[in-house]
Amino acid sequence: MIIPLNKLVLLVLLGSLWIGTTVSLAGAESADLASNTAERFHERRMMVETQLQGRGREAITDKTVLDAMLKVPRHRFIPENNRRLAYSDGPVPIGQGQTISQPYIVALMTQALALKPGMKVLEVGTGSGYQAAILSEITPYVFTIELLRTLYEFSKKNLTDLGYHEIRCHKGDGYYGRPEYAPFDRIIVTCAALHIPPPLMEQLTPGGKMIIPVGGQFETQRLLLVSKDLEGNRRSETVTLVRFVPLLRGAPQDDL
Numbered sequence: 001m002i003i004p005l006n007k008l009v010l011l012v013l014l015g016s017l018w019i020g021t022t023v024s025l026a027g028a029e030s031a032d033l034a035s036n037t038a039e040r041f042h043e044r045r046m047m048v049e050t051q052l053q054g055r056g057r058e059a060i061t062d063k064t065v066l067d068a069m070l071k072v073p074r075h076r077f078i079p080e081n082n083r084r085l086a087y088s089d090g091p092v093p094i095g096q097g098q099t100i101s102q103p104y105i106v107a108l109m110t111q112a113l114a115l116k117p118g119m120k121v122l123e124v125g126t127g128s129g130y131q132a133a134i135l136s137e138i139t140p141y142v143f144t145i146e147l148l149r150t151l152y153e154f155s156k157k158n159l160t161d162l163g164y165h166e167i168r169c170h171k172g173d174g175y176y177g178r179p180e181y182a183p184f185d186r187i188i189v190t191c192a193a194l195h196i197p198p199p200l201m202e203q204l205t206p207g208g209k210m211i212i213p214v215g216g217q218f219e220t221q222r223l224l225l226v227s228k229d230l231e232g233n234r235r236s237e238t239v240t241l242v243r244f245v246p247l248l249r250g251a252p253q254d255d256l
């Protein structure tokens with residue numbers, strides 16, 4: 001079939017319009033985020049260029065991840081008294097003895113997950129909501145669990161203020177995942193566990209991946225990328241060594 005040139009142009013235009021609509025399903029509602037994305041943009045660009053792209057052999061190269069890190073206003077996830085530290089190359093306290101991870105670690109974990117638009121992802125340890133916002137720039141199906149009420153409320157406010165209305169926040173013990181929404185294509189755990197929680201392994205789709213720091217509170221932990229094959233067998237590799245706050249166990253605690 002021969003398509004006349006003017007019809008071809010129309011088809012291409014319609015195609016790109018369709019792609020545009022699909023992509024805009026992920027992320028915050030643009031009116032809310034547009035002005036916030038301009039805030040401290042220069043610092044964010046420096047963060048991306050020096051801390052993520054400029055890390056030599058360990059550089060972050062996934063464009064989707066770099067774009068998300070450039071877009072999400074990290075400072076808006078940090079309590080006022082620490083906001084000046086928002087774009088520094090390290091973790092920052094967010095209250096309750098918890099921290100928002102170093103930008104490089106957020107990017108590294110997201111890149112290792114190989115998250116694609118349309119995938120369903122579960123995060124354990126919402127904290128400030130920053131990592132959830134980064135995930136939500138890639139796929140609209142983000143579920144996140146936080147154990148501590150103060151941080152659950154803090155993250156919900158941060159995400160709502162910026163227009164991330166699609167992220168499903170839950171207060172509870174993330175060790176048990178969210179069976180009612182399982183299975184998940186990807187799982188990201190942002191606190192260190194002593195072992196890989198079996199309920200999370202069960203809730204991973206065959207062919208899925210989980211990234212999780214494993215090790216004790218006062219030791220260097222291993223950041224593991226765990227894959228579940230189509231037969232349900234698991235394989236894990238160490239991505240790097242890390243220091244995370246611990247995954248807390250026991251009865252759900254309201255505060256520390």
Ligand code: SAH
Nearest residue numbers: 125126127128130131147173174190247248
């Ligand atoms: N991802 C966060 C940082 C996480 S810090 C961000 O982007 O800001 C680790 C978080 O895990 C803390 O908020 C801590 O309260 C939470 N946490 C610890 N144990 C947990 C558990 N069992 N279930 C859910 N959340 C837990």
